[in-house]
Amino acid sequence: MPDPLIDLDAVRVSREGRVTLDDVSLRSDARRIGVLGRNGSGKTTLARVIAGLQEVEDGRVRIAGIDVARDRRGALGAVGILFQNPDSQIIFPAVGEELAFGLTQLGAGDVPNRVAEILAQFGRSDWHDAAIHRLSQGQKQLVCLMAVLAMAPRVIVLDEPFAGLDIPTAMHLRRVLEGIDATLVQITHDPASVADYEALIWLDGGRVQAQGGAEVARAYAERMAQIGAGDDLTHLSG
């Protein structure tokens, strides 16, 4: 059997001496993958591992057969990531430069044309020279989305990129993503948003609490309701 598109085996990550992912395996060819977990459960760390932005201390990571932490150029064509805060992603002052950057890193040909194409695809050709700091959060998130889509990665990791956006903007960007031909890995604490996904993984304290299909979202929702019904806040301690 060929290796799956997403192939993580017994991954372990420590940050500042603390284990944040422990023995996490995820092998999947599903088109829609949901990663569920509470605050601090390790979701963002896992997102960064999948995107190759976080080295693992132990275990193996391959996305589309690429060792994404080591082969950064290969990783750019294999996986893109959108964070909750677009400001943590944007490097350049103008939209056109920002869109060109990833393509140049990727070694793509005819970068100016591809930048023009992606802007035109979203009806934003007038943004080419726009100053990013003048854009709204939703507009900045659209720039990040365009930057990712321009590179046509096989996998896109969404680390709650729509959490800070108003409802129509979030709906619009979500629709754009649903329409594209890429595997989506959605990080969330909201089970309803991934209830119909084919593959779900539930992280708790950096470990896999459960893995499977819709039953995982149901079990997670039940557990969260139970915790929420109690008054015990000790689970928030660091």
Ligand SMILES: Nc1ncnc2c1ncn2[C@@H]1O[C@H](COP(=O)(O)OP(=O)(O)OP(=O)(O)O)[C@@H](O)[C@H]1O
């Ligand atoms: N840069 C960092 N350095 C050290 N520890 C970190 C760092 N980032 C996160 N951590 C720790 O790693 C653990 C997992 O954090 P992570 O951000 O992966 O969780 P999360 O599930 O995405 O949380 P949230 O939903 O609150 O964003 C937490 O205990 C956190 O304190």
